[in-house]
Amino acid sequence: KQTVTVIGAGLAGSEAAWQIAQAGYPVRLFEMKPQKFSPAHKSAGFAELICSNSLKAARIDSAAGLLKEEMRRMDSLLVACADKTAVPAGGALAVDRDRFSELVTKAITEHPNIEVMHGEVTEIPAEGVTVIASGPLTSDTLAEQITNLCGGALSFFDAAAPIVTRESLDMEHCFTASRYDKGDDDYINCPMNKEEYDAFYEALITAERAPIHDFDVMNPKVYEGCMPIEVMAQRGHDTIRFGPLKPVGLRDPRTGHRPWAVVQLRTENAEKTLFNLVGFQTNLKFPEQKRVFGMIPGLKNAEYMRYGVMHRNTFLDSPKLLNADFSMRTRPELFFAGQMTGVEGYMESASSGLLAGRNAVRRLEGKAPLILPITTMMGSLAEHAAHSPSKDFQPMGANFGILPVIEPHIRDKKERYAALSARALEDLAETLKNA
Ligand code: FAD
Numbered sequence: 001k002q003t004v005t006v007i008g009a010g011l012a013g014s015e016a017a018w019q020i021a022q023a024g025y026p027v028r029l030f031e032m033k034p035q036k037f038s039p040a041h042k043s044a045g046f047a048e049l050i051c052s053n054s055l056k057a058a059r060i061d062s063a064a065g066l067l068k069e070e071m072r073r074m075d076s077l078l079v080a081c082a083d084k085t086a087v088p089a090g091g092a093l094a095v096d097r098d099r100f101s102e103l104v105t106k107a108i109t110e111h112p113n114i115e116v117m118h119g120e121v122t123e124i125p126a127e128g129v130t131v132i133a134s135g136p137l138t139s140d141t142l143a144e145q146i147t148n149l150c151g152g153a154l155s156f157f158d159a160a161a162p163i164v165t166r167e168s169l170d171m172e173h174c175f176t177a178s179r180y181d182k183g184d185d186d187y188i189n190c191p192m193n194k195e196e197y198d199a200f201y202e203a204l205i206t207a208e209r210a211p212i213h214d215f216d217v218m219n220p221k222v223y224e225g226c227m228p229i230e231v232m233a234q235r236g237h238d239t240i241r242f243g244p245l246k247p248v249g250l251r252d253p254r255t256g257h258r259p260w261a262v263v264q265l266r267t268e269n270a271e272k273t274l275f276n277l278v279g280f281q282t283n284l285k286f287p288e289q290k291r292v293f294g295m296i297p298g299l300k301n302a303e304y305m306r307y308g309v310m311h312r313n314t315f316l317d318s319p320k321l322l323n324a325d326f327s328m329r330t331r332p333e334l335f336f337a338g339q340m341t342g343v344e345g346y347m348e349s350a351s352s353g354l355l356a357g358r359n360a361v362r363r364l365e366g367k368a369p370l371i372l373p374i375t376t377m378m379g380s381l382a383e384h385a386a387h388s389p390s391k392d393f394q395p396m397g398a399n400f401g402i403l404p405v406i407e408p409h410i411r412d413k414k415e416r417y418a419a420l421s422a423r424a425l426e427d428l429a430e431t432l433k434n435a
Contacts, residue, residue, distance in 0.1 A: 001025050004360050005130040007121045007142070009033075009046040011078060011346050012338030012353030013133030014104050018077040019357030020131075021113035025364065029108065032120035038137035045101035046108055047078060047350075055082055055347050056398075058093040060425075061418040064347065067377040067398040068093065069421075070428055071351055074358075074378075077107055078350040124149060124334070129360050133337040133353055136313040143314055146340075149331075153317040159228050159281030159310040160394055162289055164265070165401050166273050168303035174265075179249035187266055188275060190298035191252045191259030197241065200295045204233050207288040210310070228283045228310060244279025263296050270389050274305055274401040282308035305399040306344070317393055318342040324386040325359035325369035326352060335360050342385045344395035351378045352385070370435055375403060376424045 002025065006017045009031035017029045034044035041048055056064030071079045081103040085095045108114055122141040124132065134142055147154040169188065176185040192200060207230060233240050241247075245261040252259050265275035277299075282289060286307045293299050318341050321328060326341060328334045337356035338349040355378060359369050372379030380402045388396075396402065403420050410416040 002129065002364055003028055004364070005125050005128060006030070006357075007130070007132045008134035008138075008338070009108065009116070010133060010135045010338060011047050011349040012135070012356070013131065014047045014108055015076060015078050015350040015353035016131045016133055016335075016337050016357035016360070017108060017114055018111070019075075019354055020361055021111045022075070023358075023361040025113065025361060027114045028117055029114055030117045030119065030121045032118075032139060035118060036120050036139065038135070038139070040137055043098070043101060045098070045105045047081075047101050047104040049095070049097045049100065049346060052094075053087075053097045054089060054092045054094040056093070056345070057091055059091060061414070061421045062091075063377060063398040063400045063417075064345075065093075066421045066424055067347055067351060067381075069425065070372075070376055070378050071347065071354060073425070073428060074354060074432070076350065076354055078104060078347070081107065127333070129333045129335070129364055131335040131337050131353075131356050131360055132340070133349075133356070134340065135349075136315065136339040138314050138340065146316075150316055150321055153320055155313075155315055155317060155393075159283060160306070160308055161276045161278070161280040161282065162293065162304050162308045163268055163274050163276045163306040163399075163401075164299065164302040164304055166275060168301055169265070169275075170298050170300050173297035173300075175253050177250060181249075187264045187278075188298075189250055189252075189259075190263040190265065190296050191247070191250075192245075192261045192263070192296060194260045196295070196297060197245075197261045200292070201233060201237060201240075203292045203295055204230050207284050207292045209283050209288075210285050227281065228308075229280045230282060230284060240279075263299070266390075266392075268388075268390055268394075268396075269384070269402055271404060273405065274399075276394070277308075280308060281310070283310040284308070305401045306397055313339070313395070315340045315342050315395055318385040319388045319390075319393055322386050323369070324371045324382050325362075326356040326382065326385070327359065327363065327369075333363065339395065342388070342393060342395045343381050344397040348381055348397055351381065354378075355382060370431075372431055373427045375420075375427045376431075377403070378428075 004020045004027050006013050006029045017027045020027050040050040059065040060069045068079050082095050085099040124145050174188050174190050178186045241261045247259045247262045264278040266278050268274040289307050326335045335356040337353040343352050374380045374383045377398050384396045
């Protein structure tokens, strides 16, 4: 049987290697630790959790809980190890990170089909089915190789803007329009008058920021390119009013006038249920984002599906490059998995590893790819990576906003989420039965 190469024994690579090995195929798993560590990795073990030890909510009717349940039902190694090493954490599934990593490392190294190769991979294998899962902190030489292969489409960013749900916006205080009426009312605009802007500005420049580690700002050029809104604001009282909050070309239909400042929201998904705050990359602490951005009238009750975050990242412009089975369109034997495909989060990364691993096997066996329905969390995340319509593609974590809505609308949020979860698990079972 053909051997599959997997690069990186992080969250995604460990899961991918396991899935391939369990299907009966030999795997060569390359990991650069302990010879070489990224600036954030510290331990020699596999599936290292570099920051929080929480794998987010456990309840099946939460987005993160649903993702884990889907993975559980697909025999995920990482979820099994997490369940075994869980520590008390309220409603979350948090783990003892050392024991978690130990269990994953043991399962992988003892698997008869997996051969672990220690050392940095500096070249993408020229042939054979390969899964690249070297993560957001991929070593520089390999990152360069991937950039060359992808035609320069490898992105680096230091900050991301928050994403809010459409239904939580106060549309009494917003209007849809494109600047100078160009485009199809593509943006939701949140206007502010002078008093509102002044109060917002004061709060923004004095809000509490999250700590930044040295490695996060290694690349000052990129840092300048996606400057956090609070840093830009500090340059002057009106700097952001001439930048992301500029009101030119927009008229508030309620007043017939140009507002003093405007925050624009741009859609994240084809269903237009999620919107990002344009130009609002930020490093404010999460509760501060809610408080300060909540001073923008249209965002008073906004529900955040992702807060703005700031750290170094390496990810592909996946919608231009990848199929929904995580293989490369121009080189179908080459799969990508993990954070670098444009999913965001530990379990999201592992879930893409699971699907990339399964699909690598199907490629070897000449079977059609396993594409999960977009009503499932895993399927929807894969769809985001392969087909996001956003011009400015950004990684996405599990959230209910990316699933197709259920009609008729269920008003009660708890009931709605429970229904979305039930539908996802039913659809997953049906797909796996026929796979
Ligand atoms: P990783 O888990 O990083 O695995 C990649 C592996 O590849 C590593 O073991 C690395 O050593 C290895 N490798 C890299 N280059 C090579 C090479 N050339 N040859 C061989 N091996 C190589 N998500 C959360 O859910 N919660 C958090 O708290 C969180 N905090 C984060 C903090 C930071 C600073 C960053 C950058 C990301 C964070 N994330 C967090 C996002 C993401 O979930 C994690 O980065 C996650 O580990 C990604 O999984 P992965 O498998 O894609 O990459």
